[in-house]
């Protein structure tokens with residue numbers, strides 16, 4: 001087993017917190033990863049699967065268990081049954097942004113707006129990563145998953161992963177049980193072969209972020225470069241020189257609320273409709289059929305509201321920090337909680353709770369954290 005000397009998790013997480021684990025394993029091949037997982041599960045000791053550490057807030061107490069670092073990499077090109085498309089099967093430990101760079105260079109469209117998101121490919125479906133209107137659910141066809149209960153590896157279609165807004169059946173805070181316990185070994189995406197030339201930009205959210213009109217035509221490389229520039233200005237591309245990036249990206253999720261609750265919020269609060277599920281197929285037994293099909297009940301869609309707006313309008317400006325704390329809101333982005341230098345996990349959690357409290361007393365809703373919590377509670 002490829003055991004390595006353990007190092008504190010604070011050195012492996014972008015929020016820079018986390019204590020020393022008992023044991024650390026680095027898996028560089030799928031076989032090593034599968035063996036390490038099976039033996040850790042058989043052991044029964046606590047287990048943390050670690051990708052890039054960019055979506056984790058880990059407590060500073062020693063981690064009484066095993067950390068498996070996913071270090072597999074590689075991209076395999078596969079034909080797609082859809083004309084004009086191609087599939088990429090990618091190892092779980094492959095760097096996400098390196099995959100985006102590869103796809104863009106090869107003229108494959110579908111993930112370019114997610115340029116600059118840190119972390120590994122295997123963790124991407126865990127919270128259905130997304131940016132500027134693109135989410136991995138739009139291009140993911142299947143994953144290879146090792147099941148925690150059986151230790152068996154199987155191919156799971158994307159529509160069985162419960163991919164929703166920054167969630168899936170795999171995502172869970174430590175101490176709680178996910179809907180489907182398992183670890184992703186490979187991810188298969190289906191991307192459109194569009195080449196390197198200019199083409200219209202799909203998606204209003206992306207066009208708005210890049211300052212483009214509906215008529216604009218640009219290349220995938222142009223989109224990638226400009227997404228990276230835009231993200232850098234917000235401290236959303238990891239940079240060891242920029243403490244605004246010592247974060248887990250957005251710490252709070254945009255809130256999904258009912259239309260009636262949304263009407264209680266100030267009209268200036270940015271909001272977007274969340275499409276309701278389509279009505280299930282209505283089956284009318286022949287004996288009960290009276291010659292007409294009843295109209296399906298129309299339901300107002302839920303509403304997604306901007307957590308950044310709620311935070312700023314509860315009186316907490318960018319850069320806000322509690323007295324004597326080493327945790328602060330990013331000076332560039334009100335949604336990112338940042339570690340300004342040796343902040344403890346407790347200091348970060350204290351700021352998160354303070355923000356939740358302010359937003360709740362001002363607007364009546366509790367913002368939910370986006371990163372996975374390990375040994376920390378809010």
Ligand SMILES: Cc1cc2nc3c(=O)[nH]c(=O)nc-3n(C[C@H](O)[C@H](O)[C@H](O)COP(=O)(O)OP(=O)(O)OC[C@H]3O[C@@H](n4cnc5c(N)ncnc54)[C@H](O)[C@@H]3O)c2cc1C
Pocket residue numbers: 014048049050051052053054055056070092117118119120121122123124126127128129130131170172182183184185235236237238245247248249250372
């Ligand atoms: C500066 C910054 C900007 C960000 N911007 C965005 C953004 O725009 N959009 C967005 O969606 N996210 C964003 N994030 C969050 C983060 O980058 C993503 O969630 C990313 O997918 C996490 O990948 P990781 O490899 O670092 O996962 P980790 O943090 O290592 O792990 C996260 C969770 O996934 C589990 N996990 C890891 N690998 C696997 C696997 N192979 N199988 C099963 N479970 C696994 C871990 O056990 C853990 O529970 C940002 C983070 C930072 C720091």
